[in-house]
Amino acid sequence: MSTNCTFRAAGGDGVFLDYSHNYLFVFAAVAVSLMASFTGLALTRGVSLLPENQRKQRIAMASVALGGGIWAMHFVAMLGLQLPILFYYDALTTLISALTAILVVGIALLVMHFRKRTRLSIILAGTIAGLGISAMHYIGMSGMQLCTAVYTPFGVLLAVASSVVLGIGTFAIAYGERTHRSIILGTLTFGTAVCAVHFLAMAGTNYLEVDNVGSLAALIDNETLALIVTLIAFFICGGFLLLGVTFIPAPTATVPLVEQGKPASPTTSVPYQKDGHVQFIRPAEIAALRAEGHYSIIYTGSDKLFCPWSITEAESRLLEGSFIRCHRSYLINPEHVTSFERKKDSGVCLFAGSPALGAVPVSRSRMAEVRTAFGLI
Structure with missing residues (x-):
């Protein structure tokens, strides 16, 4: 269950490796991206009217759900990368990439909910989120062990530009009227944008094997780790949805119309x-x-x-x-x-x-x- 994306070219230190993507991992990554996008956007509906402390708490929850979900999507998709050699990811670098996504998304949400909502604030928030997605991606990629990623300038430029444009578009849609319809459209746009940026960046990336010093190996295989990350992401988003979202509100005790x-x-x-x-x-x-x-x-x-x-x-x-x-x-x-x-x-x-x-x-x-x-x- 994989799709082949073969690249062969003479590199400075050798030959670029063939690689492919596992379809199941790609589907799981898309599902995580959509779930996280909906949770983060739904959590922020009506937040601007809350007292400052409650507003900060809700934004923190949305940042973890949205930023953490973006990272989870990236990591699950990366675990689906199939190379003809053994490789794994450095834990510290991977953690830094996750924290980067959460922090940058949090800053973007603070702009939207602590500043006057204007076209400029939407552009600023979308740009911050877009640059954060790109930074998270390339920081995470730098954590590859036993293999090194080689980027093309055009591929990096395309990925960064796409993430910024799609980020601005997502915030413009999601924060247009803050209705159910806009949140759903924002979810589809943001979820699709995150996946698109990831695979656009991957299309401009090649891989070279590095010398294997010692008998290093990952403690958990990629399939198991991807399943764990996916389940954790869904449990976190599900918990936040139950705690903080009233997308389908319960009947109230108001006087009948x-x-x-x-x-x-x-x-x-x-x-x-x-x-x-x-x-x-x-x-x-x-x-x-x-x-x-x-x-x-x-x-x-x-x-x-x-x-x-x-x-x-x-x-x-x-x-x-x-x-x-x-x-x-x-x-x-x-x-x-x-x-x-x-x-x-x-x-x-x-x-x-x-x-x-x-x-x-x-x-x-x-x-x-x-x-x-x-x-x-």
């Missing part, structure tokens, strides 16, 4: 969670609400608050209180809108009193309703 065929009446206060307590805010103080999966984000003056209502529930309770659904992901309070800009068939609303909110999109299907509310029709 429709009872005996009657729509829910508008609310006089809106709940939000802060410092582990449920508190309430008057609708008039809210500038807008943004969908965040099964929950929503409340924007006031300079604050972002975590609301347990979905955007659909918020709509049913607040529309009669003068809120407008301007986009599938946004409810706005016209009293807080300071300017409106039309862009062909769509538009944007601006909130000078809520700098964290930025420009709120107005979809084409909602234009008439929004313009009517502003007295423009």
Whole structure:
């Protein structure tokens, strides 16, 4: 069960070795990559609204899951490398490569959750993560014993450039709206990106045998070690998913939206969670609400608050209180809108009193309703 990738060329110290990859190891590596990507991205949903200490704890968990999973994918794939000679990996170098992945991913997540989320912060975080993936790969490769890797400049450049571009793309997708759909798309993108970067780097790598000094041998064969790493990665990700992810939330004790065929009446206060307590805010103080999966984000003056209502529930309770659904992901309070800009068939609303909110999109299907509310029709 292997795919042959044969390279033969005269090297300075000899002839490059033939090599191939075991299909089972490749499939296991892809599975680990997808599992780790989903765990890391799902753990960070809603993290920006948590208190600082809780935010750091959640980011640490996501860093271990995502960074450790990236390393596990790389290591399992490397264990699937088949050469015609004996080789193994230095334990210390392998550990350093794992810690590098965890640390760099953690820095990227800190950028996303402790800085204002802008296009620049997404590019910065994606670049950091992409460079970290490449660094982890080449550090791990340097740990090969009884065999040395020989890189081509084009192969290294292609791997690094691909990791940065795919890293930026992943963060742009995963942090677009932070909905279930964006997390799933981000998982597929990131998981695929990590695997693609690994095998792009491998395509630009050749191997030379080095002199075997002494009778060195690995204590555990590659198949057993790959199985152990894969199981550990899945247990860690599974544990973190059970502890910190509410991707499929349990039913809550909220008032039903429709009872005996009657729509829910508008609310006089809106709940939000802060410092582990449920508190309430008057609708008039809210500038807008943004969908965040099964929950929503409340924007006031300079604050972002975590609301347990979905955007659909918020709509049913607040529309009669003068809120407008301007986009599938946004409810706005016209009293807080300071300017409106039309862009062909769509538009944007601006909130000078809520700098964290930025420009709120107005979809084409909602234009008439929004313009009517502003007295423009």
